Amino acid sequence: MIAADFNYEAPTSLDEAFTLLRKYGDEAKILSGGHSLIPMMKLRFASPECIIDINNIPGLSDITREGDIMKIGALVREAQVEHAAELLEHFPIFADVTKLIADPQVRNMGTVGGNLAHGDAANDHPAVMMALRASVVIAGADGTRVVPIDEFFFGFYSTAIQPDEILTEIQIPMPSPYTGSAYHKLERKVGDYATAGVAVQLTIDANGICTYAGIGLTNVNPLPMRAARSEEALVGKKITDETIAEAARYASDDCNPSADLRGDVEYKRAMVGVLTKRMIHKAAQRAVA
Amino acid sequence: MKQITVTVNGQPHSAEVEPRLLLVHLIRENLNLTGTHIGCDTSSCGACTVLLDGKSVKSCTVLAVQANGKSVSTVEGLCAPGAALNPLQEGFKENHGLHCGFCTPGMMMRATELLEHNPDPTEDEIRWGISGNLCRCTGYNNIVKAILYAGAKMRGEEPASTEPQFV
Numbered sequence: 001m002i003a004a005d006f007n008y009e010a011p012t013s014l015d016e017a018f019t020l021l022r023k024y025g026d027e028a029k030i031l032s033g034g035h036s037l038i039p040m041m042k043l044r045f046a047s048p049e050c051i052i053d054i055n056n057i058p059g060l061s062d063i064t065r066e067g068d069i070m071k072i073g074a075l076v077r078e079a080q081v082e083h084a085a086e087l088l089e090h091f092p093i094f095a096d097v098t099k100l101i102a103d104p105q106v107r108n109m110g111t112v113g114g115n116l117a118h119g120d121a122a123n124d125h126p127a128v129m130m131a132l133r134a135s136v137v138i139a140g141a142d143g144t145r146v147v148p149i150d151e152f153f154f155g156f157y158s159t160a161i162q163p164d165e166i167l168t169e170i171q172i173p174m175p176s177p178y179t180g181s182a183y184h185k186l187e188r189k190v191g192d193y194a195t196a197g198v199a200v201q202l203t204i205d206a207n208g209i210c211t212y213a214g215i216g217l218t219n220v221n222p223l224p225m226r227a228a229r230s231e232e233a234l235v236g237k238k239i240t241d242e243t244i245a246e247a248a249r250y251a252s253d254d255c256n257p258s259a260d261l262r263g264d265v266e267y268k269r270a271m272v273g274v275l276t277k278r279m280i281h282k283a284a285q286r287a288v289a
Numbered sequence: 290m291k292q293i294t295v296t297v298n299g300q301p302h303s304a305e306v307e308p309r310l311l312l313v314h315l316i317r318e319n320l321n322l323t324g325t326h327i328g329c330d331t332s333s334c335g336a337c338t339v340l341l342d343g344k345s346v347k348s349c350t351v352l353a354v355q356a357n358g359k360s361v362s363t364v365e366g367l368c369a370p371g372a373a374l375n376p377l378q379e380g381f382k383e384n385h386g387l388h389c390g391f392c393t394p395g396m397m398m399r400a401t402e403l404l405e406h407n408p409d410p411t412e413d414e415i416r417w418g419i420s421g422n423l424c425r426c427t428g429y430n431n432i433v434k435a436i437l438y439a440g441a442k443m444r445g446e447e448p449a450s451t452e453p454q455f456v
C-alpha cells in the first residue's frame with residue numbers, strides 16, 4: 001500500500017516548524033514515530049498535503065526531572081522509556097505499560113508524544129497519564145500552554161493541539177512518598193490494542209489511608225476516561241477488599257465500551273472490573289513497598 | 290522529489306525519491322536487495338525488519354526520506370558472499386530455525402539488535418524479543434534455539450548441542 005503523494009519537510013528548529021505549520025495549516029501533519037500516521041496514510045485514511053518530520057529538532061528527546069516535575073520530551077521513544085531508570089523508579093507503571101505497547105520494533109520508533117497526540121482511546125499512554133495527572137505542553141508561534149490531561153482529549157483523533165501547534169513535552173508531578181502505580185491491559189496477542197486496560201496510581205499514608213487515587217481506563221470509552229467515581233471511592237479510606245470492590249464496580253458501570261471482535265459490552269465491563277481490582281492491589285503493594 | 294543519501298550495509302547510496310516511497314521499497318526495488326521481505330505491509334509481521342542506525346525497525350512503516358543521512362543494515366550485510374557465516378546465520382542453519390525462510394531475514398535482523406543489547410538472553414527474553422516477528426512454519430522453538438546458539442557463539446562459548454533431545 002502506498003500513501004497519496006505529499007510534500008516532506010524536515011525542519012531543524014521549532015520556529016522553522018511553526019512557520020511551516022502556518023503555511024500549510026490544516027493540510028499538514030506532524031511526523032514523530034510515524035507508527036500511527038504512516039499506517040493511516042497507507043490506508044488512505046489520511047492524505048495530508050505536507051508531512052512535517054520533527055525528528056531533526058533537537059531537545060525533544062530527553063527525560064529529566066526538574067524539582068517536583070518529571071518531564072518527558074515529546075520525541076522520547078517507547079524503547080527509551082523501558083530503560084529510563086529514574087522514571088521507572090518513581091513510576092513503575094511505565095515498566096508495565098511500555099512492554100504492552102506494540103512490539104520491540106514499533107517501540108523503537110513510536111514516541112510518547114505521538115501516542116498522546118494521536119488522540120485515540122485505544123492507545124495506552126492516555127489512561128496512564130490520567131492516573132498520574134500529567135499535563136501536556138503545547139507550543140506554537142505565539143507561545144506555550146500547559147494543558148492538564150483531562151482537558152486534552154476532545155474526540156476521536158481530536159485533541160487540544162491546534163493545527164499550528166506542536167506537543168513538545170509531557171509533565172508529570174512527582175509522587176509523594178508511599179505512592180505506587182500499575183498498569184495492565186488485556187490483549188488477545190502481542191501488538192493488539194487493549195480489550196480493556198486500567199492504569200492506577202495510589203498514595204497511602206502512615207495510617208493506611210488512601211490520600212491520592214488516579215485511575216484511567218483504556219479503550220472502553222469513546223475518549224480516554226478517568227474513573228472519577230472509583231477514585232472518590234478510595235480517597236480518604238483504607239484500602240480494603242470492600243473499598244476495592246466498590247471502586248471496581250464503579251469503573252465497570254461508568255465506562256462505555258463498544259462491542260467489537262475483542263468482545264461484547266458485558267464482557268468488557270467485566271474485564272474493567274477485574275483489572276481495576278488487580279491494579280489497585282498492585283499499586284497499593286508498590287505504595288507500601 | 291527529495292534527494293537522499295542512505296548508507297546501506299556500509300555503502301552510501303544517493304537517490305532521488307518520492308517522499309511517499311517506503312524504506313522497504315527503496316531497499317528492495319531501488320537497491321535490489323531482496324533479502325528484506327514484505328509480509329503483511331501493515332507493521333505486524335516483522336518480515337521487513339532492518340536496522341536503522343542500529344535499531345530494528347519495520348521498514349514497511351518507515352519512509353525512505355526518514356532514513357536520509359542514516360545507516361541501514363539488511364540481511365545481506367550479515368556476511369559477505371563466500372565468507373564464513375555470521376553466528377546467527379549459522380545458528381539458524383544448525384538448529385533448523387527456518388522452514389520456508391520467509392520470516393528468517395527479519396528474525397535475524399531483530400535478533401542482531403537483541404543480542405547486542407542482551408548478549409546472554411534467557412529463552413523467555415528471546416521470546417519477548419521476537420514478539421514482533423511472526424513465523425508461520427517453525428512454531429518458534431528452533432528459532433529460539435538458533436538465537437541461543439548465536440548468543441553462545443558470540444560470547445565465545447561452546448553452543449549447546451543441536452542434536453534433537455528425545456525424552
Ligand SMILES: Cc1cc2nc3c(=O)[nH]c(=O)nc-3n(C[C@H](O)[C@H](O)[C@H](O)COP(=O)(O)OP(=O)(O)OC[C@H]3O[C@@H](n4cnc5c(N)ncnc54)[C@H](O)[C@@H]3O)c2cc1C
Pocket residue numbers: 029030031032033034035036037038039074100101102103106109110111112113114115116117118119122123124125161165166167168191192193194331332333
Ligand atoms: C503494529 C502496531 C501495534 C501497535 N500497538 C499499540 C499498542 O498496543 N498500544 C499503543 O498505545 N499504541 C500502539 N501502537 C501505536 C504506536 O504506539 C504509535 O507509535 C503511537 O500511537 C503514535 O506515536 P508516533 O510517535 O508513532 O506518532 P505518529 O504516527 O508520528 O503521529 C500520530 C499522530 O499524532 C500527531 N503528532 C505526533 N507527534 C506530535 C507532536 N509532537 N505534536 C503534535 N502532533 C503530533 C501526528 O500528526 C499524527 O496525527 C501500535 C502501532 C503499530 C504499528
Ligand code: FES
Pocket residue numbers: 326327328329330331332333334335336337338347348349350
Ligand atoms: S511487512 Fe513490515 S511488518 Fe509485515
Ligand code: FES
Pocket residue numbers: 386387388389390391392393423424425426427
Ligand atoms: S520459516 Fe516459514 S515463516 Fe518462518
